[in-house]
Amino acid sequence: MSNTAVSNSTVSNSNDSSSTHSESYASSNADNASAVQESNNEKLASYEAQVLDEINETHQLAFITSDNLRIPTLKILQADGVEFEDAMAVHLNKDTALRSFKTMQYIRILDDRMVAAQRQGRLSFYITCTGEEAAVVGSAAALKPTDMIMGQYREQAALRYRGFTTEQFMGQLLGNEMDLGKGRQMPVHYGSKELHYMTISSPLATQIPQAAGYAYGQKLAGKGECTLCYFGEGAASEGDFHAGLNMAAVQKTPVIFVCRNNGYAISTPTDEQYKGDGIASRGVGYGIKTIRVDGNDLLAVYSATVEAREFAVSNNEPVLIECMTYRLGGHSTSDDPSGYRGKDEEHEWQKKDPIHRFKHWLLNKNWWSEEDDTLLLEEYRTEVLAVLKKIEKMPLQPLRTLITDVYKHPTSQLEAQFDELEEHLRHYPEHYPASAGRV
Numbered sequence: 001m002s003n004t005a006v007s008n009s010t011v012s013n014s015n016d017s018s019s020t021h022s023e024s025y026a027s028s029n030a031d032n033a034s035a036v037q038e039s040n041n042e043k044l045a046s047y048e049a050q051v052l053d054e055i056n057e058t059h060q061l062a063f064i065t066s067d068n069l070r071i072p073t074l075k076i077l078q079a080d081g082v083e084f085e086d087a088m089a090v091h092l093n094k095d096t097a098l099r100s101f102k103t104m105q106y107i108r109i110l111d112d113r114m115v116a117a118q119r120q121g122r123l124s125f126y127i128t129c130t131g132e133e134a135a136v137v138g139s140a141a142a143l144k145p146t147d148m149i150m151g152q153y154r155e156q157a158a159l160r161y162r163g164f165t166t167e168q169f170m171g172q173l174l175g176n177e178m179d180l181g182k183g184r185q186m187p188v189h190y191g192s193k194e195l196h197y198m199t200i201s202s203p204l205a206t207q208i209p210q211a212a213g214y215a216y217g218q219k220l221a222g223k224g225e226c227t228l229c230y231f232g233e234g235a236a237s238e239g240d241f242h243a244g245l246n247m248a249a250v251q252k253t254p255v256i257f258v259c260r261n262n263g264y265a266i267s268t269p270t271d272e273q274y275k276g277d278g279i280a281s282r283g284v285g286y287g288i289k290t291i292r293v294d295g296n297d298l299l300a301v302y303s304a305t306v307e308a309r310e311f312a313v314s315n316n317e318p319v320l321i322e323c324m325t326y327r328l329g330g331h332s333t334s335d336d337p338s339g340y341r342g343k344d345e346e347h348e349w350q351k352k353d354p355i356h357r358f359k360h361w362l363l364n365k366n367w368w369s370e371e372d373d374t375l376l377l378e379e380y381r382t383e384v385l386a387v388l389k390k391i392e393k394m395p396l397q398p399l400r401t402l403i404t405d406v407y408k409h410p411t412s413q414l415e416a417q418f419d420e421l422e423e424h425l426r427h428y429p430e431h432y433p434a435s436a437g438r439v
Ligand SMILES: Cc1ncc(C[n+]2csc(CCOP(=O)(O)OP(=O)(O)O)c2C)c(N)n1
Pocket: 154, 202, 203, 204, 231, 232, 233, 234, 235, 236, 260, 262, 264, 265, 266, 327, 331
């Protein structure tokens, strides 16, 4: 296979400013996938031989460029939901396939409705997973339920896959008495001890070294569990990304790093974020087993994560999966993408919708029908709207939860501050109507 094919498949991650994330990504196809892999393996082998093997010295001056390492993208499903002819065999059973599909459909509806609720002033803030559902659900579905998940903030679909309820989502979004986090966090900072989903903290990339450390604990515990850590390609510019990957590699900890490369960090496109071959090439740099997959192809993401999990747990080693995808919505409800990207680009990616693609695969297998789909969507829409109406009437958390459950007993300083707070609210009730009424 020619080098052109190799570089075309990954050129979006190169410094070629003439190509966009979407154009270049589309040009990859599975006809050349195995040849690309072969060619890539050869290159890797020769790269290792030349550079990594100390015995193999060179006496000719030669720099290594990013062309020496072009990582292909694993694709199994075409945009119409038909598997590529030469695609690897996929082992996804019907139950997991349907649960994954329903989770994606549910999250799409939840996201749409919550954005609408924010526009109506019923929520203060929201972040959607729209367009990235397969990257999140495909990876979460490959885990054991007791594996830890550490997310960034756009992975609510993984939490739903594990059974987070509509009441729990909305309790958190409204910070009311249904909220497991007791109203202490901004909306979308979900967490569930029961579902092994670490509470989100939005300072970027902090979850990455934490995941390396948590997985180190799992290795010591020896129960065959691992941690899956999500982050965006923008977060991979943080120092914590490098510290976390290096630590996981050196300490040999069973952590699966899943980068959602969705083309943007708020308004910053990937070609202003990095110059090398995406995020995957960095995994190789840290000595981590790495793969790049089509993040809009649930079968590719699932298959890669199954293998990654098996490898991580059997060898106590990290794995990096880079999912090439696209953030179809705004960064958050505070963002308007029309200021920094065109509609044409969005339309191109709408054609690659991960839900549409997987649905057609299910229809072709006769595991799903259009009637099933209509009923399911109607059921979810009704549920989401009914639960929102119910949950938004619930009272907020008692004010005192601000200081309880932090230390075993509130410290005298916290008690003194709380007294001051109550005093303040009594003085200025007009500025704090919701809280003051309950002091
Ligand atoms: C340490 C830190 N710096 C900056 C921010 C502001 N911020 C929030 S999200 C974001 C972009 C992250 O992009 P990416 O990691 O690609 O994730 P995506 O939103 O695309 O899923 C930035 C800069 C932050 N939360 N934390």
